[in-house]
Amino acid sequence: xxxxxxxxxxxxxxxxxxxxxxxxxxxxxxxxxxxxxxxxxxxxxxxxxxxxxxxxxxxxxxxxxxxxxxxxxxxxxxxxxxxxxxxxxxxxxxxxxxxxxxxxxxxxxxxxxxxxxxxxxxxxxxxxxxxxxxxxxxxxxxxxxxxxxxxxxxxxxxxxxxxxxxxxxxxxxxxxxxxxxxxxxxxxxxxxxxxxxxxxxxxxxxxxxxxxxxxxxxxxxxxxxxxxxxxxxxxxxxxxxxxxxxxxxxxxxxxxxxxxxxxxxxxxxxxxxxxxxxxxxxx
Numbered sequence: 001x002x003x004x005x006x007x008x009x010x011x012x013x014x015x016x017x018x019x020x021x022x023x024x025x026x027x028x029x030x031x032x033x034x035x036x037x038x039x040x041x042x043x044x045x046x047x048x049x050x051x052x053x054x055x056x057x058x059x060x061x062x063x064x065x066x067x068x069x070x071x072x073x074x075x076x077x078x079x080x081x082x083x084x085x086x087x088x089x090x091x092x093x094x095x096x097x098x099x100x101x102x103x104x105x106x107x108x109x110x111x112x113x114x115x116x117x118x119x120x121x122x123x124x125x126x127x128x129x130x131x132x133x134x135x136x137x138x139x140x141x142x143x144x145x146x147x148x149x150x151x152x153x154x155x156x157x158x159x160x161x162x163x164x165x166x167x168x169x170x171x172x173x174x175x176x177x178x179x180x181x182x183x184x185x186x187x188x189x190x191x192x193x194x195x196x197x198x199x200x201x202x203x204x205x206x207x208x209x210x211x212x213x214x215x216x217x218x219x220x221x222x223x224x225x226x227x228x229x230x231x232x233x234x235x236x237x238x239x240x241x242x243x244x245x246x247x248x249x250x251x252x253x254x255x256x257x258x259x260x261x262x263x264x265x266x267x268x269x270x271x272x273x274x275x276x277x278x279x280x281x282x283x
Contacts, residue, residue: 006057006090007077013126014055020048022058038107041071045095045108049115054095054122059088062189063241065171066137072105074131079173085181085227087189089173092131096122103138136171148172151235152194156210158260165267166260169240174233181227190214190244196234201227212259214244243267 002008002021011019022044027037048056059082060068065075073091082088094100096119101109112118136144144167145160151172157163175196191213198207207213213228213236239247246266247259 005059005077005080005082005088010077010130011055011057011092014123014130018052018054020051020053020056022056042107042111046111048095049111049117052117054119056093056095057090058093059090061241062087062089062173062191062238063244065089065091065173065238066169066240069135069137069171070104072101072108074127074135075133075171075173076131079175081178081180085179087180092127094122094127097124097127098122099124100135104135133172133174136167141167144168148194148237153209156194156208162260162264165271166239166243166263167237168271169243169267170237172235173238174235175230176233177230179227179229189238189241190247191236191238194235194237197231198234198236199229199231201229204229206231239263240270242270 006021008016027040045056057076058073059080062079068091069075071093073093075089076092077090079087079089095108096112096115098109098113101112133147136147139147141164145164148163148167149157149160170192172194173191175198179201181201193207193209193211193213195209198213199205200207200213207228243263243266247262250262
């Protein structure tokens with residue numbers, strides 16, 4: 001299963017002996033937004049560098065893709081299902097791709113630049129060829145907007161002014177046909193169908209392009225979806241878990257609330273919080 005999930009054959013050009021697989025990297029949700037996660041994450045990366053690894057791969061829940069992209073990880077290979085059908089997304093970290101890391105994760109870039117086992121060259125072209133789609137966090141707002149509009153069914157999305165703010169906290173995923181179950185303990189994700197055919201697990205009714213899908217409890221707290229089926233290849237835009245949680249809470253308090261309005265308001269607040277905490281504005 002590991003060879004298939006992580007498409008290990010595709011990483012041969014990088015060197016499998018230089019690649020580590022992280023099977024678990026978990027912090028209690030109550031502490032993920034505190035100092036514990038940066039310390040834990042930094043500790044893990046330092047151990048990888050000390051051991052001589054140049055690449056690290058792992059998988060995560062769809063709602064955490066945006067978070068890992070912010071840290072410098074890249075999408076590659078394509079989402080897959082782990083038993084009993086939980087959707088997971090493989091990601092790759094090139095530990096010595098300093099051009100990439102300085103833009104997203106300066107603390108790790110500093111560690112990598114001074115590591116005693118640092119390689120003389122980094123195959124940036126090979127890395128870019130393996131990783132797809134591009135890291136959404138490195139795109140300017142207008143580039144993200146154009147990327148999504150080019151892949152969406154005509155007329156299925158709101159006006160750019162409403163769409164642009166949530167894209168700061170979203171990532172595109174390409175799904176192959178398969179059956180997926182909600183995540184354990186009610187957790188899930190909030191996605192927007194751009195193209196393709198996805199059927200709701202209980203009713204078998206198709207989601208329409210421009211419509212939201214939620215595995216878990218995000219959209220229907222009283223009657224969560226039991227899963228969904230990707231009938232044809234589909235492209236979805238998956239939103240960061242922090243935004244999905246706000247949509248879920250808003251639907252509990254205000255059942256008729258517009259998902260787009262909640263996403264827009266939540267993303268504006270999240271962007272302000274990020275600027276306040278880092279002192280840096282998005283380009």
